[in-house]
Amino acid sequence: MSVTLILIIITVGISIYAWKNESLMHQWIFQPYAVQRDNSWYRFVTSGFLHADFTHLFFNMFTFFFFGNNVEYTFKAIFGPTTGILVYLLIYIGAIVVSDIPTFFKHRNDPPYRALGASGGVAAIVFSSILFYPTQDICLYAILCIPGFILGILYLVYSYYSGKKMGDNINHDAHLYGAVYGFVLSLILVPQALPNFFSEIANWRMF
16 A cells, blocks of 8 residues: 555544544644744644545645655655655655645634645645656646646746735645745655656647
């Protein structure tokens, strides 16, 4: 069984359990004010295994499954089975933590603020995949298919400006920083991927 599938099963199980257990949800959700007050730093990790509802959970896990297996296979092929898995976990779990750091500093004095979800980790895996397979199409709602490197640029721009506006209940900052973390760390770990990245883009044709 792949690590991706194991992480999905764990995340689905914890999310569903937390919907029925308000105490766990309260203790594990990312609340910067509580982290600062109680030194509950574990929330940086645990909040990545919680989701607001079924739709939130489904889209995160569906995206994670679609891209995660390819990225996991790539790291295993490059580093070997054991090290490859550790690198893969560093990308995914690391992004869940790192993507929430800006949110912590922005909202640490804001008691009502809360955030949850694996979006930072999922964004990191998606952008790791874009580094390795930049011209592979990413399909939105199974209708509109766009090469990864183009969608990646649009995603970063959208997340940046949406994070500035803060007009909804989505933590766009986590998406942005998770994506950047995943791409940059993957590049640091596999620098030979960069020439291939530019080569594939240079040879890409729309038609």
